[in-house]
Amino acid sequence: MNTSSKLIAITTVAAIASLIGCKPRGAQSAVSGDAAQKTYVAPGKYDEFYDFVSGGFSGQMSVYGLPSGRLFRVIPVFSVDPEKGYGYSEETKPMLNTSHGYVPWDDLHHIALSETNGVQDGRWVFANGNNTPRIARVDLKTFRTAEILEIPNSAGNHSSPFITENSEYVVAGTRFSVPLDNTNGDVPINTYKQNFKGTVSFVHVDTSGKMSIAFQIQTPGVNFDLARAGKGKSHGWVFFSCYNSEKANTLLEVNASQRDKDFIMCVNWKKAEEYVKAGKAEKRTVAYAHNVYNENSHSATSEIEKEVLVLDPKNCPDMVYFMPCPKSPHGCDTDPSGEYIVGSGKLAAVIPVFSFTKIQKAIADKNFDGDYDGIPVLKYESVLHGEVQKPGLGPLHTEFDADGNAYTSFFVSSEIVKWRISDLKVLDRVPTYYSVGHLSVPGGPTRKPWGKYVIAYNKITKDRYLPTGPELAQSAQLYDISGEKMKLLLDFPTIGEPHYAEAIPADLIVKNSQKIYKIEDNQNPFAAKGDANAKVERKGNEVHCYITAIRSHFTPDNIEGVKLGDIVYFHITNLEQDWDIPHGFAVKGANNAELLIMPGETQTLAWKPDRTGVFPIYCTDFCSALHQEMQGYIRVSAPGSNVPITFSTGKNEPTGPIAQNK
Ligand code: K7E
Ligand code: CUA
Numbered sequence: 168m169n170t171s172s173k174l175i176a177i178t179t180v181a182a183i184a185s186l187i188g189c190k191p192r193g194a195q196s197a198v199s200g201d202a203a204q205k206t207y208v209a210p211g212k213y214d215e216f217y218d219f220v221s222g223g224f225s226g227q228m229s230v231y232g233l234p235s236g237r238l239f240r241v242i243p244v245f246s247v248d249p250e251k252g253y254g255y256s257e258e259t260k261p262m263l264n265t266s267h268g269y270v271p272w273d274d275l276h277h278i279a280l281s282e283t284n285g286v287q288d289g290r291w292v293f294a295n296g297n298n299t300p301r302i303a304r305v306d307l308k309t310f311r312t313a314e315i316l317e318i319p320n321s322a323g324n325h326s327s328p329f330i331t332e333n334s335e336y337v338v339a340g341t342r343f344s345v346p347l348d349n350t351n352g353d354v355p356i357n358t359y360k361q362n363f364k365g366t367v368s369f370v371h372v373d374t375s376g377k378m379s380i381a382f383q384i385q386t387p388g389v390n391f392d393l394a395r396a397g398k399g400k401s402h403g404w405v406f407f408s409c410y411n412s413e414k415a416n417t418l419l420e421v422n423a424s425q426r427d428k429d430f431i432m433c434v435n436w437k438k439a440e441e442y443v444k445a446g447k448a449e450k451r452t453v454a455y456a457h458n459v460y461n462e463n464s465h466s467a468t469s470e471i472e473k474e475v476l477v478l479d480p481k482n483c484p485d486m487v488y489f490m491p492c493p494k495s496p497h498g499c500d501t502d503p504s505g506e507y508i509v510g511s512g513k514l515a516a517v518i519p520v521f522s523f524t525k526i527q528k529a530i531a532d533k534n535f536d537g538d539y540d541g542i543p544v545l546k547y548e549s550v551l552h553g554e555v556q557k558p559g560l561g562p563l564h565t566e567f568d569a570d571g572n573a574y575t576s577f578f579v580s581s582e583i584v585k586w587r588i589s590d591l592k593v594l595d596r597v598p599t600y601y602s603v604g605h606l607s608v609p610g611g612p613t614r615k616p617w618g619k620y621v622i623a624y625n626k627i628t629k630d631r632y633l634p635t636g637p638e639l640a641q642s643a644q645l646y647d648i649s650g651e652k653m654k655l656l657l658d659f660p661t662i663g664e665p666h667y668a669e670a671i672p673a674d675l676i677v678k679n680s681q682k683i684y685k686i687e688d689n690q691n692p693f694a695a696k697g698d699a700n701a702k703v704e705r706k707g708n709e710v711h712c713y714i715t716a717i718r719s720h721f722t723p724d725n726i727e728g729v730k731l732g733d734i735v736y737f738h739i740t741n742l743e744q745d746w747d748i749p750h751g752f753a754v755k756g757a758n759n760a761e762l763l764i765m766p767g768e769t770q771t772l773a774w775k776p777d778r779t780g781v782f783p784i785y786c787t788d789f790c791s792a793l794h795q796e797m798q799g800y801i802r803v804s805a806p807g808s809n810v811p812i813t814f815s816t817g818k819n820e821p822t823g824p825i826a827q828n829k
Pocket of ligand 2: 718749751786787788791794797
């Protein structure tokens with residue numbers, strides 16, 4: 168054991184001992200005097216940045232303003248959202264379809280804003296579903312989930328989605344290695360070393376935003392954790408951190424921490440594209456869902472795709488290299504110039520910083536330290552720019568400003584450390600409350616950081632907020648980085664558990680924000696584009712109600728002729744053409760959520776009545792002074808009844824043979 172590895176070993180023991188919690192001293196330290204002024208956004212004024220924050224196990228994404236920390240919206244992505252009817256309306260259910268059927272939840276960790284020439288462009292934001300591997304694209308015109316693509320040959324889509332500088336690809340590395348989908352997966356778990364493989368996927372994004380899996384690369388059975396695309400000079404490469412190079416399949420806490428170094432995997436995707444073009448990829452039969460929301464029909468479709476192209480590095484020289492990285496790396500981040508790649512070993516005592524120029528030279532000189540499963544391993548010293556010494560305990564993630572500085576989060580020692588990339592000197596450190604995970608600097612992962620702030624996304628709140636029972640809100644903390652020293656400005660609670668977040672100047676999004684759906688563009692097959700088109704039709708045991716909503720009534724508002732055993736479909740068209748006037752729709756006893764229908768849009772609620780009687784329907788969104796009058800009734804009769812289908816608004820003559828009920 169040399170001195171540095173001894174140091175690592177000692178620090179590792181200390182780190183493991185304190186992994187469970189470490190509260191910084193001076194936890195109640197005061198914020199600087201002008202913090203309130205710096206975060207105060209006067210009523211009616213706009214924030215400077217939008218902040219898109221992952222919701223972790225809430226499966227959603229939330230949108231805050233910075234510097235105020237005000238919550239603007241929760242965007243449902245992988246989880247159903249009864250507030251908006253997402254995943255409950257017939258139109259949105261297909262968004263949550265997978266090869267396993269309907270999966271109404273996921274674990275959303277990472278955010279990737281679209282880029283042009285390495286600069287945020289405000290078109291889309293991508294997010295990963297960890298559990299049932301998926302990538303979603305949210306359209307920033309509407310702040311709605313526009314597309315969800317399942318990832319085959321993957322299990323735990325954690326190393327995802329990280330975007331290339333012209334949004335050519337979002338990448339997806341599997342956290343769990345598994346028997347691949349085209350093999351017989353029914354194998355003993357302890358045959359891990361023979362039968363379990365990893366993959367990284369390159370998901371192409373076309374100019375309209377539409378995603379497709381261009382190719383996958385099969386890898387040794389490690390665990391991929393995070394990734395970053397190269398930029399500038401390193402454009403064309405993606406760097407994936409991985410742990411468990413021991414290929415352990417039990418007690419990873421100990422067994423995956425044996426080796427001094429794990430790896431960062433460097434993938435030359437331009438080379439991979441050449442191999443795909445040259446026919447080197449193997450077509451494999453798999454099954455994965457591809458779900459797309461159509462803005463004109465306001466409905467999603469889900470297709471199961473059956474094929475994927477897989478490259479094996481064994482047949483593709485010069486495509487994949489491993490770079491040793493101390494002790495179970497987590498974060499893997501590339502600086503704005505694209506020259507430096509920062510690895511963050513969770514149990515390491517240093518932060519290694521690699522040089523892209525040196526990586527290229529080491530490859531050219533074949534400066535290898537053997538291979539790992541046939542893939543060349545670059546010599547650590549030959550690719551290293553240097554190590555940040557004594558930075559803190561448990562480095563996780565690094566962001567950058569435009570002035571050559573890096574900001575690294577330390578989970579175990581609960582702090583943010585600012586250091587200079589050129590000479591690796593630590594410049595400043597501030598505590599976080601508590602146990603910070605990701606950091607985010609506006610534009611921090613791009614070629615053009617906007618700087619100004621770093622936001623810490625913390626795992627634990629403890630004593631920071633009013634107690635709310637056994638679980639407390641997770642928390643973000645805003646720090647001013649405009650000076651030499653970082654200054655804490657604000658705490659604000661978050662929805663779900665925040666992992667990564669990205670902030671973007673508001674004007675890049677505001678100018679494109681959509682206000683309504685034009686009623687004349689509405690192609691939903693069940694739309695009623697005016698009260699004259701409102702109707703109720705029976706088709707076998709289905710009753711389709713084409714209902715319009717406008718302040719402050721539904722047309723029709725009285726419906727009869729439904730029989731027990733029928734399925735009733737309420738197709739509600741919101742005829743409003745004004746910004747911010749949705750209507751809601753609910754019916755008593757429905758085993759479903761409400762609908763929330765945007766101006767010009769049609770959404771459908773399916774309802775299977777469970778008893779005869781008269782059931783109220785009403786608008787759930789306070790839309791006008793007479794919102795409370797926006798209501799109606801639907802009558803359900805016995806299966807054999809001869810009540811005909813009738814529907815009306817504003818008429819009160821008896822319809823149908825009601826005498827029988829008198
Ligand atoms: Cu560090 Cu899932 Cu990005 Cu959370 S991960 S912190
Ligand atoms: Cu419509 Cu309330």
